[in-house]
Amino acid sequence: MAKKLIGSAIIGQSGGPTSVINASILGAIKKALEAEEITRVYGASNGIIGVLNDELYDLNLEDKNELELLRYTPASALGSCRHKLHDDDDYEYKRILEVFKKYNVRYFFYCGGNDSMDTCNKISKYCIKNGYECRVMGIPKTIDNDLYCTDHCPGFASAAKYIATSIMEISLDTRVYDYGNISIVEIMGRNAGWLAASAALSNINGMGADLIYLPEVPFDLEKFIDDVNDIYEAKGKVIVAVSEGIKDKDGKYISEYNNSKKEKDKFGHIQMGGLAQYLANAVKLRTGAKIRGIELSLLQRCAAHLASKTDYDEAYLAGKAAVENAIEGISDKMVAFKCSRGKNVSDYKCEIELIPLENVANYEKLVPQEWINKEGNNVTKDFINYVLPLIQGETELPKENGLPRFARLKKIIVK
Amino acid sequence: MAKKLIGSAIIGQSGGPTSVINASILGAIKKALEAEEITRVYGASNGIIGVLNDELYDLNLEDKNELELLRYTPASALGSCRHKLHDDDDYEYKRILEVFKKYNVRYFFYCGGNDSMDTCNKISKYCIKNGYECRVMGIPKTIDNDLYCTDHCPGFASAAKYIATSIMEISLDTRVYDYGNISIVEIMGRNAGWLAASAALSNINGMGADLIYLPEVPFDLEKFIDDVNDIYEAKGKVIVAVSEGIKDKDGKYISEYNNSKKEKDKFGHIQMGGLAQYLANAVKLRTGAKIRGIELSLLQRCAAHLASKTDYDEAYLAGKAAVENAIEGISDKMVAFKCSRGKNVSDYKCEIELIPLENVANYEKLVPQEWINKEGNNVTKDFINYVLPLIQGETELPKENGLPRFARLKKIIVK
Numbered sequence: 001m002a003k004k005l006i007g008s009a010i011i012g013q014s015g016g017p018t019s020v021i022n023a024s025i026l027g028a029i030k031k032a033l034e035a036e037e038i039t040r041v042y043g044a045s046n047g048i049i050g051v052l053n054d055e056l057y058d059l060n061l062e063d064k065n066e067l068e069l070l071r072y073t074p075a076s077a078l079g080s081c082r083h084k085l086h087d088d089d090d091y092e093y094k095r096i097l098e099v100f101k102k103y104n105v106r107y108f109f110y111c112g113g114n115d116s117m118d119t120c121n122k123i124s125k126y127c128i129k130n131g132y133e134c135r136v137m138g139i140p141k142t143i144d145n146d147l148y149c150t151d152h153c154p155g156f157a158s159a160a161k162y163i164a165t166s167i168m169e170i171s172l173d174t175r176v177y178d179y180g181n182i183s184i185v186e187i188m189g190r191n192a193g194w195l196a197a198s199a200a201l202s203n204i205n206g207m208g209a210d211l212i213y214l215p216e217v218p219f220d221l222e223k224f225i226d227d228v229n230d231i232y233e234a235k236g237k238v239i240v241a242v243s244e245g246i247k248d249k250d251g252k253y254i255s256e257y258n259n260s261k262k263e264k265d266k267f268g269h270i271q272m273g274g275l276a277q278y279l280a281n282a283v284k285l286r287t288g289a290k291i292r293g294i295e296l297s298l299l300q301r302c303a304a305h306l307a308s309k310t311d312y313d314e315a316y317l318a319g320k321a322a323v324e325n326a327i328e329g330i331s332d333k334m335v336a337f338k339c340s341r342g343k344n345v346s347d348y349k350c351e352i353e354l355i356p357l358e359n360v361a362n363y364e365k366l367v368p369q370e371w372i373n374k375e376g377n378n379v380t381k382d383f384i385n386y387v388l389p390l391i392q393g394e395t396e397l398p399k400e401n402g403l404p405r406f407a408r409l410k411k412i413i414v415k
Numbered sequence: 416m417a418k419k420l421i422g423s424a425i426i427g428q429s430g431g432p433t434s435v436i437n438a439s440i441l442g443a444i445k446k447a448l449e450a451e452e453i454t455r456v457y458g459a460s461n462g463i464i465g466v467l468n469d470e471l472y473d474l475n476l477e478d479k480n481e482l483e484l485l486r487y488t489p490a491s492a493l494g495s496c497r498h499k500l501h502d503d504d505d506y507e508y509k510r511i512l513e514v515f516k517k518y519n520v521r522y523f524f525y526c527g528g529n530d531s532m533d534t535c536n537k538i539s540k541y542c543i544k545n546g547y548e549c550r551v552m553g554i555p556k557t558i559d560n561d562l563y564c565t566d567h568c569p570g571f572a573s574a575a576k577y578i579a580t581s582i583m584e585i586s587l588d589t590r591v592y593d594y595g596n597i598s599i600v601e602i603m604g605r606n607a608g609w610l611a612a613s614a615a616l617s618n619i620n621g622m623g624a625d626l627i628y629l630p631e632v633p634f635d636l637e638k639f640i641d642d643v644n645d646i647y648e649a650k651g652k653v654i655v656a657v658s659e660g661i662k663d664k665d666g667k668y669i670s671e672y673n674n675s676k677k678e679k680d681k682f683g684h685i686q687m688g689g690l691a692q693y694l695a696n697a698v699k700l701r702t703g704a705k706i707r708g709i710e711l712s713l714l715q716r717c718a719a720h721l722a723s724k725t726d727y728d729e730a731y732l733a734g735k736a737a738v739e740n741a742i743e744g745i746s747d748k749m750v751a752f753k754c755s756r757g758k759n760v761s762d763y764k765c766e767i768e769l770i771p772l773e774n775v776a777n778y779e780k781l782v783p784q785e786w787i788n789k790e791g792n793n794v795t796k797d798f799i800n801y802v803l804p805l806i807q808g809e810t811e812l813p814k815e816n817g818l819p820r821f822a823r824l825k826k827i828i829v830k
Contacts, residue, residue: 013591017587017588017591045593046592046593049593073587074584074587074588075584075587075588075590075591076591079590079591079592079593080591080592081592081593082592161817161818164818165720165818165819166714166718168818168819168821169489169490169713169714169717169718169719169720169819170713170714170717172432172488172489172490172717172821173432173489173490173713173716173717174713175490175494176428176432176461176490176491176494176495177461177494177495177496177497178460178461178464178494178496183713201816201818202818204816204818205815205816205818205819205820205821206823207821274692277689292712292713294710294712294713295709295710295712297707297709297710298584298585298588298589298598298707298709299581299584299585299709299714301588302584302585302587302588303581303584304584305580305584305720305721306720308817345816388816388817391816391817391818392816392817393817394814394817399809400620401616401619401620401760401803401806401807402576402723402803402806402807402808402809403576403579403580403583403616403617403619403620403806404580404583404584404620405620406583406587406620406622408621
């Protein structure tokens with residue numbers, strides 16, 4: 001066993017919100033508060049930005065009951081960021097180390113996606129290079145489910161459950177009239193189509209998406225219109241799920257067909273949106289059908305009222321495991337899931353594994369081609385078998401006045 | 416007591432879907448199936464269209480357990496329509512009477528909004544004029560809550576609960592980054608702002624909409640941008656709820672500013688949509704802020720997974736009361752709610768009343784001006800007191816595979 005490392009801990013959140021990212025930090029916070037090695041538990045205000053700005057919350061001062069509500073509270077309770085550390089000089093790394101030293105920070109836990117694991121990895125390397133002992137652990141989080149080396153990511157399953165449930169409800173809604181209609185539902189996912197693929201779950205109970213288009217398959221607008229029209233002529237009602245990140249064979253985003261001046265974020269990712277309406281117009285021109293574009297928008301990633309219990313339980317465990325392992329002497333790892341599935345949903349088992357940060361950072365895991373049908377417009381039974389165990393169980397989110405009772409932290413800044 | 420009237424019953428649904436319209440017909444179907452006066456229970460396929468086309472489902476053949484699931488199943492299980500009966504000649508009325516006679520229909524229950532109550536009223540008058548005894552009862556339904564003579568309408572509360580919950584979640588989501596942003600959420604409601612007003616519920620538990628714009632207040636784009644900008648400068652984050660039906664002082668829909676070729680439906684109503692994006696662009700031009708338009712779209716009316724228990728219980732009672740009263744000899748009435756509220760939410764009481772159909776048909780109930788603040792950009796505490804009791808209680812929707820288990824009716828057409 002590694003030597004006991006005594007000092008304080010910083011816990012931070014980064015990247016886009018999910019329904020269960022706060023369950024992960026709850027697991028980390030609770031374990032850190034009870035660990036005798038950890039002298040004080042700080043929350044970074046807006047992730048690494050909070051470290052750079054020396055804006056830390058004293059989590060020891062939070063009410064225990066409010067902390068417990070983090071399990072059911074969506075978005076990032078400590079605040080998030082999309083800050084990419086400057087690599088051309090080490091100014092920011094120096095500053096981080098300065099703040100770590102100021103608070104004797106010996107544990108750094110960072111919950112996020114690809115870019116955040118990269119941040120973790122670089123901070124860890126910098127500390128080692130400068131002879132400062134700090135154990136750095138990544139806690140996975142992303143609705144996109146595109147992190148490498150893990151069966152799946154916390155946050156994905158709750159988004160998948162929201163998408164599948166909503167499409168079932170939309171499907172019933174659009175079937176009430178005696179005339180035909182087509183609905184095109186736009187789903188998040190820049191390069192990986194895991195979320196759009198989850199629309200296939202809506203068909204398990206007999207009502208849902210007819211066609212599914214993922215970024216993993218080059219998108220052909222003419223073929224798409226033919227696909228939609230074939231189902232429209234056969235059944236009169238069509239539900240289509242499309243990933244916001246579908247691209248043509250030349251790699252151009254279809255959402256860009258409509259607008260050449262798309263904004264890019266700080267990581268150079270193009271801002272998506274408006275695709276459903278574009279495709280709806282294209283289909284309408286050809287078929288003349290009544291057609292509606294529906295963007296699930298922010299709700300797919302923050303609708304905690306539909307979170308999967310499996311998801312938030314696993315998210316909690318991932319946060320807890322990060323702290324447990326760091327105390328044991330582990331560093332430079334991301335907590336990952338190794339899962340097995342059997343014939344029945346209940347055969348599902350999930351274990352924690354630890355993956356070197358550099359193996360995770362900046363790789364994107366895509367939906368395997370063998371889980372996509374030959375036509376490139378739906379997913380196979382293997383995908384369903386993969387995702388179905390993850391969406392099991394309902395949230396126990398407490399209600400007040402018939403509405404969610406989300407956590408209200410004091411967030412007292414350390415002076 | 417009126418004489419016993421022996422014969423069959425037709426139950427139909429009309430207008431837009433809601434989360435609880437099937438709870439209403441379940442109340443009616445169950446009562447009709449057990450009533451000795453009612454010899455057979457038929458469901459009209461797509462409302463009055465099904466009567467005109469002689470397409471009726473034999474509801475006596477349905478599985479009892481599947482019927483029970485109607486309580487939790489959104490949209491219109493029997494199919495709906497937006498058909499306006501032709502008034503220039505009596506061809507359609509003759510046809511309806513012909514079908515009524517063919518099946519010895521002595522009870523007609525129609526679940527819908529303003530236009531449907533008008534349809535009920537006209538059919539009833541035509542039967543009387545032609546000496547055919549048929550008891551006609553309207554069952555209210557509309558998310559818009561714009562029916563006259565009733566405290567509220569089944570369907571409204573579940574939509575309100577969905578809107579408030581979703582805005583709370585969106586609010587948390589938009590607060591995670593350290594930069595400012597503005598979200599504009601577009602909510603259904605053509606002339607009455609009850610649904611957009613319900614966004615105010617999101618503030619009860621401390622997180623939600625900052626500004627609310629209703630069709631009841633003439634909309635001034637410049638004033639709107641000023642309102643948004645004031646909050647943006649003070650707080651950095653703004654959540655705005657707007658009703659799709661907001662109009663300028665000349666009565667022109669703001670959504671038409673963007674598009675002069677809006678389609679009209681069969682009742683002459685203009686098809687709405689795209690407003691959130693239009694307003695987002697207008698605010699962005701002025702403030703330069705990061706801004707997002709979110710359309711809640713179909714989900715606000717069909718998201719049964721967030722239905723209010725109070726709502727579906729009342730919806731069920733309304734359907735049941737329609738049949739009970741018809742058997743007792745009542746006709747030509749709509750079932751309505753008379754409610755009282757006290758200091759606490761639990762003081763709420765709801766009783767059934769019967770309202771003459773002609774008093775209801777074609778009037779629209781708007782949000783009272785005294786429930787709107789002086790600035791015309793929010794609602795008062797009185798509105799909250801009105802709506803809060805209606806959203807209480809959670810759905811008991813059964814799940815299968817972690818997803819809703821909605822009713823699957825056989826819908827066997829009577830030959």
